Amino acid sequence: MDNVQIMTGNTAAAIAAKLCNIQVVAAYPITPQTSLTETLSQFIESGELKAEYVRVESEHSALTVCISASTVGARVFTSTSSHGLLYMHEQLHWAAGSRLPIVMCCVNRGVGAPWSIFNDQQDSVAQRDTGWIQIYCRDNQEILDSVIQAYRIAEEVYAPVMVCYDGFVLSHTMMPVSIPDQKAVNSFLPPYKPHTVLSVENPYNINPVIFPWLRENAEGIICDGYMEMRYKLQKALDCAREVIVATGKKYAKLTGRNYDEMLWRYKTDDAQIILTGMGSIAMEATAAVDQLRKDGVKAGVAGIRVFRPFPVNDVRKAFSKAQTIIVLEKDISYGYEGALCSDIKAALYGTGINVPVHNFIAGLGGRDVKVREIFEAVQQSLQEIAAGKESNKTIWLNCRK
Amino acid sequence: MKNRDKNISAMSTPAIAEGGKTGDWRDMRPVIDQKKCIPSIKGKAACYLCWLYCPEGVVKAAIPVKIDLDYCKGCGICAEECPAQAITMIKEVDDNG
Numbered sequence: 001m002d003n004v005q006i007m008t009g010n011t012a013a014a015i016a017a018k019l020c021n022i023q024v025v026a027a028y029p030i031t032p033q034t035s036l037t038e039t040l041s042q043f044i045e046s047g048e049l050k051a052e053y054v055r056v057e058s059e060h061s062a063l064t065v066c067i068s069a070s071t072v073g074a075r076v077f078t079s080t081s082s083h084g085l086l087y088m089h090e091q092l093h094w095a096a097g098s099r100l101p102i103v104m105c106c107v108n109r110g111v112g113a114p115w116s117i118f119n120d121q122q123d124s125v126a127q128r129d130t131g132w133i134q135i136y137c138r139d140n141q142e143i144l145d146s147v148i149q150a151y152r153i154a155e156e157v158y159a160p161v162m163v164c165y166d167g168f169v170l171s172h173t174m175m176p177v178s179i180p181d182q183k184a185v186n187s188f189l190p191p192y193k194p195h196t197v198l199s200v201e202n203p204y205n206i207n208p209v210i211f212p213w214l215r216e217n218a219e220g221i222i223c224d225g226y227m228e229m230r231y232k233l234q235k236a237l238d239c240a241r242e243v244i245v246a247t248g249k250k251y252a253k254l255t256g257r258n259y260d261e262m263l264w265r266y267k268t269d270d271a272q273i274i275l276t277g278m279g280s281i282a283m284e285a286t287a288a289v290d291q292l293r294k295d296g297v298k299a300g301v302a303g304i305r306v307f308r309p310f311p312v313n314d315v316r317k318a319f320s321k322a323q324t325i326i327v328l329e330k331d332i333s334y335g336y337e338g339a340l341c342s343d344i345k346a347a348l349y350g351t352g353i354n355v356p357v358h359n360f361i362a363g364l365g366g367r368d369v370k371v372r373e374i375f376e377a378v379q380q381s382l383q384e385i386a387a388g389k390e391s392n393k394t395i396w397l398n399c400r401k
Numbered sequence: 402m403k404n405r406d407k408n409i410s411a412m413s414t415p416a417i418a419e420g421g422k423t424g425d426w427r428d429m430r431p432v433i434d435q436k437k438c439i440p441s442i443k444g445k446a447a448c449y450l451c452w453l454y455c456p457e458g459v460v461k462a463a464i465p466v467k468i469d470l471d472y473c474k475g476c477g478i479c480a481e482e483c484p485a486q487a488i489t490m491i492k493e494v495d496d497n498g
């Protein structure tokens with residue numbers, strides 16, 4: 001029997017972490033993530049979850065505790081938002097370079113200055129190049145499902161995973177979520193086997209200084225230089241594509257919910273106009289697509305679920321018949337365009353798909369993104385493109401200039 | 402390539418030579434004049450300030466005093482501290498030659 005409960009995104013994330021039998025939690029409260037870690041500390045306090053909650057004075061320390069605990073073989077969890085994530089930046093690189101399967105929830109929030117506690121995705125998009133796998137969730141069910149899958153993916157490829165979801169829009173909004181039972185999760189998620197070995201009998205120094213070139217150690221073994229180590233991380237993330245898809249398929253068998261692609265599609269089969277985006281904004285786009293279709297526009301949505309590793313082949317397939325692409329995103333690479341937009345264009349380069357791409361920068365700092373606004377902006381883009389002007393353009397949606 | 406390390410993150414063990422021959426980036430080399438070195442002159446353990454000060458621990462407090470050039474980084478501290486001015490720093494030629 002399905003156990004469906006109404007809950008916020010933060011509760012869904014906490015329940016998922018509990019189902020994964022996490023052993024160590026270290027987190028520092030920050031809006032809008034706070035209720036997630038509060039829920040976890042309640043689980044631990046009540047004895048429902050047998051884990052160690054390490055209280056820290058900052059996010060930098062939170063991730064450092066997770067790095068240490070993961071190194072000695074514990075399954076760890078942390079979560080943060082916005083400035084907390086930025087404060088972790090150094091340790092994000094450290095976690096990935098140490099190849100530790102840490103799972104973190106990033107409850108997406110805008111970044112100061114000026115201060116904002118409201119949602120956009122600048123925080124996690126700005127951490128794109130730290131070597132973490134990044135998954136974006138479109139609703140609360142996906143939050144729960146993604147956290148559980150994240151541990152399996154992380155522990156198979158030995159790379160950390162950031163599960164990102166929109167602050168308030170999902171974190172504090174109640175939705176029905178189906179909770180798998182503990183036995184099912186246990187069978188899906190084998191125990192964590194650390195690749196690092198800390199033992200008094202056989203002492204090791206983990207992460208010493210690495211020189212530019214390879215070195216021969218005391219036993220005559222050729223050890224990697226810095227570039228070889230970094231190449232291994234790149235290969236791990238490249239290989240993660242297959243693992244993510246295989247994990248999604250296995251999870252689908254368990255729950256009946258479909259995760260067999262690194263993106264999801266809505267009415268794309270005959271779509272000429274494809275809208276894309278990450279997280280809840282892409283869900284919003286599905287409602288706009290319904291309206292567009294009523295108006296006779298053959299539109300669909302391809303929602304990007306995994307941003308790193310970038311789903312190059314899935315994107316090529318999903319956009320192969322598109323005549324126009326609209327990329328909606330809650331981030332901007334200042335001085336250029338939205339980060340997702342650049343990646344989508346790069347994935348299509350050389351494939352013969354050379355269609356107009358309009359980039360909508362939307363919802364920064366929590367500005368509401370209404371279905372009607374997406375609908376109207378798409379109509380306007382289509383008119384401009386039909387009139388032969390502006391085939392590539394960045395549009396700040398609903399911004400009074 | 403022979404015996405490649407399979408670790409996916411960087412690791413090392415506490416052992417001599419673990420970091421490779423770290424002396425290869427030295428551009429000055431310490432040379433001891435045994436005719437001036439106190440333990441050599443006296444024929445017994447004495448002084449050994451070079452051994453005490455060497456930050457790399459590559460000076461052997463023996464008779465005569467020896468420096469392991471595989472790991473000496475050429476900092477010149479031993480030469481600076483030697484009370485008998487028995488150590489001279491001389492320029493290395495080409496590639497550690």
Ligand code: SF4
Nearest residue numbers: 455473474476477479
């Ligand atoms: S030059 Fe420096 S490293 Fe070399 S023996 Fe003297 S003190 Fe030690």
Ligand code: SF4
Nearest residue numbers: 438439448449451483
């Ligand atoms: S410090 Fe000078 S005199 Fe003393 S042991 Fe070393 S080389 Fe000899």
